[in-house]
Amino acid sequence: TDTEPAAPVRETAESIATMEIRGAATIAAAAAEALAEQAEAAAASGETASDPTAFRASMRAAGRTLRETRPTAVSLPNALRYVLQRMEGETVDELRRSVIGASDAFVRQLDRAQEDLGQVGANRLADGDTVMTHCHSTDALACIEAAVDQGKSISAVVKETRPRQQGHITAEQLRDAGVPVTLIVDSAARRYLDEVDHVVVGADSIAADGGVINKIGTSGLAVNARERGVPIMTAAQTIKLHPETLTGHTIEIEMRDESEVVDPEAREEIGEIDVENPAFDVTPPRYMDAIVTEHGQFPPESIVTLMRELFGEGAEEPWAE
Ligand code: RUB
Structure with missing residues (x-):
């Protein structure tokens, strides 16, 4: 169906579950990036490309798929929350851009936070x-x-x-x-x-x-x-x-x-x-x-x-x- 997460999301979820991608911060960055990939994919084809409601539903489904991979590192749901709470707009294009912007901002903040705490x-x-x-x-x-x-x-x-x-x-x-x-x-x-x-x-x-x-x-x-x-x-x-x-x-x-x-x-x-x-x-x-x-x-x-x-x-x- 159209709300099934796109291939890059399923691949990221699989890599987190098998620990190819591991460590709380790395998992968080990968999850945020996967949501951006979902937004690109959903805006490009199928029902989600023209229907904002279907687009939103597909983003939530991607979030659930990523959420279910590993239970302990809270950075994962915190990353999903950060990006999905910033998803906004009337049109699919606006929604897409808000997700990609939030995903980028999240990853940038992650890097800066790590640098700052390192000091x-x-x-x-x-x-x-x-x-x-x-x-x-x-x-x-x-x-x-x-x-x-x-x-x-x-x-x-x-x-x-x-x-x-x-x-x-x-x-x-x-x-x-x-x-x-x-x-x-x-x-x-x-x-x-x-x-x-x-x-x-x-x-x-x-x-x-x-x-x-x-x-x-x-x-x-x-x-x-x-x-x-x-x-x-x-x-x-x-x-x-x-x-x-x-x-x-x-x-x-x-x-x-x-x-x-x-x-x-x-x-x-x-x-x-x-x-x-x-x-x-x-x-x-x-x-x-x-x-x-x-x-x-x-x-x-x-x-x-x-x-x-x-x-x-x-x-x-x-x-x-
Ligand atoms: C990794 C682990 C790390 C934290 C912090 O466990 O316990 O100490 O995730 O890592 P696993 P970071 O290998 O089972 O994922 O500072 O990179 O977030």
């Missing part, structure tokens, strides 16, 4: 520091790279991040930035904390109470860092703030396939057991020293003020049928 995070790092990372976060990397750009000499201990080893991406990007990298298995983190001055992680979502939802293992790392006396910061632009938590909703933690944890052959050999694969966990605010955003750094407990200011009390779903 704030970099100020927390000192010349000669060793940082520890978990998973692969473009917001966290922005802080380390900005510190290097400030002329500070930084080295890194990079956790591999089982089961999908996003730490390899972090290791490669830090190496490219001229940062000496030591890659370790996740279980070695506490041992290496003695050599670390600062832990830097990203976020998929931040709850109104200041809880940080990030790659599984972040909460254990935070507790260990506190015990070792090593400061830990979350680098997160404000599209990671989860507006629905203002009204008491909880954030869904994605459960992924067991084949990421144990290959089917080994599984067969072990026999009847359960395997679980949660992709994210919640770090309670008391274990996080600072949330670093494009608006400056915040103690986790005070992030709710910023959340109210930026997202109000509600979280509309402009993609709903």
